[in-house]
Amino acid sequence: MGQFNQNWRFWPILLLAFVFAFSSPLLMLATPIYFLQQGLQIKFISLLSIALTITYSISPILLNKFSDKLGRRKSVIISMVGAACAQSIFYITLNPFAFLIERLIEGFILGFFFPNLIASISDAPNIDHPKYLARFNLSWSVAIVFGLLFGAIVLQFTDDLKFIFYISPIFLVANLFIAIILLRESISLNPRTQNNNPNFYTNKPENNQYSTTIIKYYIPVIVPLLFILYTSFAAGNGSLLYPIRSELLGFHPSSTYFVNIFAVASQSIAMYLATLLTLNKLKLLSIITLLVYPFLFIFFIANEIYYLFIILFLFSGFFYGILYGAASKLFITLNVLKKTSKFSGILESSVGLTYFISQLFLGFIADINIGLAYLSLSLSLMVLFFINLVFIRKFKEVERIL
Numbered sequence: 001m002g003q004f005n006q007n008w009r010f011w012p013i014l015l016l017a018f019v020f021a022f023s024s025p026l027l028m029l030a031t032p033i034y035f036l037q038q039g040l041q042i043k044f045i046s047l048l049s050i051a052l053t054i055t056y057s058i059s060p061i062l063l064n065k066f067s068d069k070l071g072r073r074k075s076v077i078i079s080m081v082g083a084a085c086a087q088s089i090f091y092i093t094l095n096p097f098a099f100l101i102e103r104l105i106e107g108f109i110l111g112f113f114f115p116n117l118i119a120s121i122s123d124a125p126n127i128d129h130p131k132y133l134a135r136f137n138l139s140w141s142v143a144i145v146f147g148l149l150f151g152a153i154v155l156q157f158t159d160d161l162k163f164i165f166y167i168s169p170i171f172l173v174a175n176l177f178i179a180i181i182l183l184r185e186s187i188s189l190n191p192r193t194q195n196n197n198p199n200f201y202t203n204k205p206e207n208n209q210y211s212t213t214i215i216k217y218y219i220p221v222i223v224p225l226l227f228i229l230y231t232s233f234a235a236g237n238g239s240l241l242y243p244i245r246s247e248l249l250g251f252h253p254s255s256t257y258f259v260n261i262f263a264v265a266s267q268s269i270a271m272y273l274a275t276l277l278t279l280n281k282l283k284l285l286s287i288i289t290l291l292v293y294p295f296l297f298i299f300f301i302a303n304e305i306y307y308l309f310i311i312l313f314l315f316s317g318f319f320y321g322i323l324y325g326a327a328s329k330l331f332i333t334l335n336v337l338k339k340t341s342k343f344s345g346i347l348e349s350s351v352g353l354t355y356f357i358s359q360l361f362l363g364f365i366a367d368i369n370i371g372l373a374y375l376s377l378s379l380s381l382m383v384l385f386f387i388n389l390v391f392i393r394k395f396k397e398v399e400r401i402l
Contacts, residue, residue, distance in 0.1 A: 010132060012182035013117055014139045016076065016175055020113070021143035023171035026151045029256050030164040031099075032243040037161070040096055042244060042370075046363015048096060049240055050356045051103035052110070057352030059111025067112060072120040073183045075112040080176035082109030087169040094165060107352075120185075141268040145261055152257035161253060219279075219330055219337070220394050225350055227327035230290065230384045232354035233377060234320055236362040237297060238263055238313070241377070245370050249304055259309050263317030270321025274329060283395055286326045290388050293319045294381035301374045 028049070035045045067075045086106040089098055121132050151164065243256045274282060296319070299312055331347045361380075366373035 008184045009182070010121070010135075012178060012184070013120055014136065015178055016183065017117055017136060018139050018143040019171055019175045019178065021140045022147035022150070023168055025144055025147045025257075025260065026164050027168050028239055029148075029151065029243055029260065030161045030253075032240055033247055033253050033256065034094070034161040034165075035096060036244055036247050038096075041367055043364045043367035044096065045244075046240055046359050046366065048100055048103065049363070050359040051100050052107035053352040053356045053359075055104050055107035056110055057349055057356055059108045060115045060352075061111075061349055063111040064115070067116050067119070071185055072116045073179065073185050075116045076179045076183060077176065079109050079112035079116075080172055080179055082106070083113070084169050084172035084176060087172060090165040090169065094162065120183075137271070138268070141264060141271070144264045145268075148257045148261045148264065152254040152261070155252070155254035155257065159253065218394065219334055220391055221334065221346075222391050223388070223395050224327040224330040224334075224347075226384065226388050226391065227286070227323050227330075228347070228350045229354045229358070230293075230381060230388070231320055231324050231327070232351065233358040233362070233380050233384070234293060234316070234323075235355065236359050236377060237300065237316060237374075240359055240362060241366060241370065241373055242300070242309070244366060245300065246309075248370060251306060255306060255309075259313045262310050263313040263320070266314045266317035267321035267324075270318045271325035271328075274322055274325025279329075279333070282326050282329065283392065285322060287389070287392065289319050289322045290381075290385045293323075294378045294385065297374050297378045297381075301371045 031049050032045050035048060036042070040048075063075075070078070083106045086102045086109065089102045092098075118136070121136065154163065155161075238260050242259065246256050247253075274285075277285065293316075296312065296315055300309075303309060303312065328347065358380075362373050362377060365376045
């Protein structure tokens, strides 16, 4: 009891993350295009697009205690069984109401998946946790790029988006077998015991040096939370507004997948850059990004040339990556500073909750006019910029924090 499992392996965790991240954008982008083709009102399409995040915004917190009792491996297996069973409804019907119920159920059961993959890394002692988490994030980003590329290629051969819905459960079943056959528990004791260990995040000399550095900073929790809210609004372009805009402009459905490939690629570079910057430089770059980002979406209203959309998505992805990378780094810094892991849970729940709120807001306005939705997005981000300025001033270097 309490001994590290020497059979623990990192690569199955990477594989699970890769397969899931590969399939996730396929369904995310197909949803608004398909239901718009079916004549559904945009405000209801936005609800269908965010249905999964409604329940996911609370499930990681609600299921946390069950995960501790069941263990990481069993929790991941349960999540894949539940999600695959829920998505099997696609083979029966794609009725909007049935789809909504399916996504709500899937979002809840996925509270067993992603948090436990991260926790299985955190539970493992005597490893370089930041390095492993960086590899995990890289695997996730690369998988999204390949998933989008796969979707774009597939839709070159068929205009029937039902195919995307039909193949989605297959990836979940594949992940189920990966979890059953390959996944191993990292540690047998309750993960909370390790999370409460003050040396958990600083068990290596270089990590101890990092802790000494960050303790000179005061970071209000509301700052990364506002960054997450900001990026949740901005994410509405790629997942909701642009798919609708491209359909209205008569672009091929595959175009939505192609432009998002460029966004995710530049986003990955920006997130990596954000991890390299000192907190003072990251603060300055974040303020500049917060100011410039809102004006980018004005061009999405005026532009009708597909290749210019690619350039716009490159910039959009880069700005998103800077802010999301900054938020992630600040939450991790708070974890180290406070010797806790609760801020990781706050990150997951805040992403789901703010995404739900922002996309529902944009969806209702897009139902009136897509141009008005883009204008509302720009104005919302500008308002959030000024709110951020109020609190980000308190994020500063101090003599000492006790």
